[in-house]
Amino acid sequence: MKLFDGGRAPNPRRVRVFLAEKAIEVPLVPVDMGALGHQQEPISSRNPLRRLPVLELDDGTIITESVAICRYFEELYPEPALFGRxxxxxxxxxxxxxxxxxxxxxxxxxxxxxxxxxxxxxxxxxxxxxxxxxxxxxxxxxxxxxxxxxxxxxxxxxxxxxxxxxxxxxxxxxxxxxxxxxxxxxxxxxxxxxxxxxxxxxx
Amino acid sequence: MKLFDGGRAPNPRRVRVFLAEKAIEVPLVPVDMGALGHQQEPISSRNPLRRLPVLELDDGTIITESVAICRYFEELYPEPALFGRxxxxxxxxxxxxxxxxxxxxxxxxxxxxxxxxxxxxxxxxxxxxxxxxxxxxxxxxxxxxxxxxxxxxxxxxxxxxxxxxxxxxxxxxxxxxxxxxxxxxxxxxxxxxxxxxxxxxxx
The missing domain is CATH 1.20.1050.10 (Glutathione S-transferase Yfyf (Class Pi); Chain A, domain 2)
Structure with a gap:
């Protein structure tokens, strides 16, 4: 599993804060958004909307949208509950x-x-x-x-x-x-x- | 329980379609959005953002935001699953x-x-x-x-x-x-x- 990350941009940070609260470690692949890296490979084929972050599972499955990535981890690791009880x-x-x-x-x-x-x-x-x-x-x-x-x-x-x-x-x-x-x-x-x-x- | 409804507007309809898919019946309270009813009582004290729909539970608890209302019902009545499995x-x-x-x-x-x-x-x-x-x-x-x-x-x-x-x-x-x-x-x-x-x- 790896997380294509966009550094200081708001949405990539949302996922990193969420993972930190859950104490989940995911290998990050930094993408330079300042150099428009999110509009090129390896992002553009993984997310046609050309946005970060992008989560790639070991079998190649892609999940995009910061809240969707967070929800995936909430389902796998329910504690602490960050989507409510x-x-x-x-x-x-x-x-x-x-x-x-x-x-x-x-x-x-x-x-x-x-x-x-x-x-x-x-x-x-x-x-x-x-x-x-x-x-x-x-x-x-x-x-x-x-x-x-x-x-x-x-x-x-x-x-x-x-x-x-x-x-x-x-x-x-x-x-x-x-x-x-x-x-x-x-x-x-x-x-x-x-x-x-x-x-x-x-x- | 009652659902303050906004008729033809997109978000109120989202919740009605969701409830229909689940075959859940909730008493509707129609609000005339054309006459700006959502900006007046009984809505303005229930939702300070002055938007519809608004769900009021029997104890007076308020849930707003169409997707939040849908999620409440998904949790109560999981089948058919409309938020995925x-x-x-x-x-x-x-x-x-x-x-x-x-x-x-x-x-x-x-x-x-x-x-x-x-x-x-x-x-x-x-x-x-x-x-x-x-x-x-x-x-x-x-x-x-x-x-x-x-x-x-x-x-x-x-x-x-x-x-x-x-x-x-x-x-x-x-x-x-x-x-x-x-x-x-x-x-x-x-x-x-x-x-x-x-x-x-x-x-």
Missing amino acids: SALGKARVEMWQRRMEFNLLSCVAQAFRHIHPAMKEWEIPQIPEWGEANKPKAIEFLKLLDGELAQREFAAGDSYSIADITGLIAIDFMKPARIKVPEECINVLRWHAAISSRPSAAA | SALGKARVEMWQRRMEFNLLSCVAQAFRHIHPAMKEWEIPQIPEWGEANKPKAIEFLKLLDGELAQREFAAGDSYSIADITGLIAIDFMKPARIKVPEECINVLRWHAAISSRPSAAA
């Missing part, structure tokens, strides 16, 4: 994972890709107005999240989950996207500091 | 569900929301250039999907899954978004006709 617990993790993804990570990514000069050849056409429109969406969601995190330790409840991983990656991605967590979001800041201090965050 | 099977469904969501449904939704005159008060600011940029992305994905569907019956393998439901909803949403499945995508057309003929598609 019980029907309601799993639904809550899915709900917050999706909220983090659609209302935060995705907005931050759009702002980055449509505004940052380095993304001109990645996002065609680059539409700065669309990038700017995403910034207030991200801020609005952070305010909502702040009220939620006033009531509990982690995004989806009292246990760390993949929803926290997606949130961590999104907030760290705000730096290159030039969006700041509002100072009044003290619960978001407390939560982000806590999940950043876990050893997995360095993965 | 085995670690690899579940990962494949997750992979295709996400590809359908990010590379098709989301592109179609952006095209609709940023171009259609009726969406002017829903999507602020409406950016037609961004809407147009999404149309070729959807078409490109359909061509990729066509090659995949040449090799198997359903999106994620030999069994119908939530990835097919997301695909069905996305393709049907292409009509108001004014995007057409390319005529040469014969496998996509065959697959769409097949999943449209299932009784669940009328849900």
Whole structure:
């Protein structure tokens, strides 16, 4: 088994943090995304969408999409549970994972890709107005999240989950996207500091 | 238990089709999205993101996000399995569900929301250039999907899954978004006709 990895990019890091939380070691094959390595072999034949990460099993089976790769490992190694326990617990993790993804990570990514000069050849056409429109969406969601995190330790409840991983990656991605967590979001800041201090965050 | 439903909108229909495939009956509470009912009570206090559908359990617990609601029911009523079987099977469904969501449904939704005159008060600011940029992305994905569907019956393998439901909803949403499945995508057309003929598609 090997994991084609994309270094600092948000989605590859999502999987590495997940594996670190589970203490699973998978051999990594580094791909230089700065040199557009994800658009060439050995990636392009393995993932026609030309994105990272890509997991290749020993028999050549390919799994792409960061959350799908995480779910594969969750099924193989259920503990610690990062997709929740019980029907309601799993639904809550899915709900917050999706909220983090659609209302935060995705907005931050759009702002980055449509505004940052380095993304001109990645996002065609680059539409700065669309990038700017995403910034207030991200801020609005952070305010909502702040009220939620006033009531509990982690995004989806009292246990760390993949929803926290997606949130961590999104907030760290705000730096290159030039969006700041509002100072009044003290619960978001407390939560982000806590999940950043876990050893997995360095993965 | 009750499900606050949004009628013809894509996400509420996703959950209705899922429930129909499982033969689960949940009392529906219709909400008139045309009259912006999702932005008012009884929705706004139940889902701060002001979106539908919203599932309310008997004890008042709220689950939002269509896929999270579907996962809740999958856990309660595992058969027929719509999120896959085995670690690899579940990962494949997750992979295709996400590809359908990010590379098709989301592109179609952006095209609709940023171009259609009726969406002017829903999507602020409406950016037609961004809407147009999404149309070729959807078409490109359909061509990729066509090659995949040449090799198997359903999106994620030999069994119908939530990835097919997301695909069905996305393709049907292409009509108001004014995007057409390319005529040469014969496998996509065959697959769409097949999943449209299932009784669940009328849900």
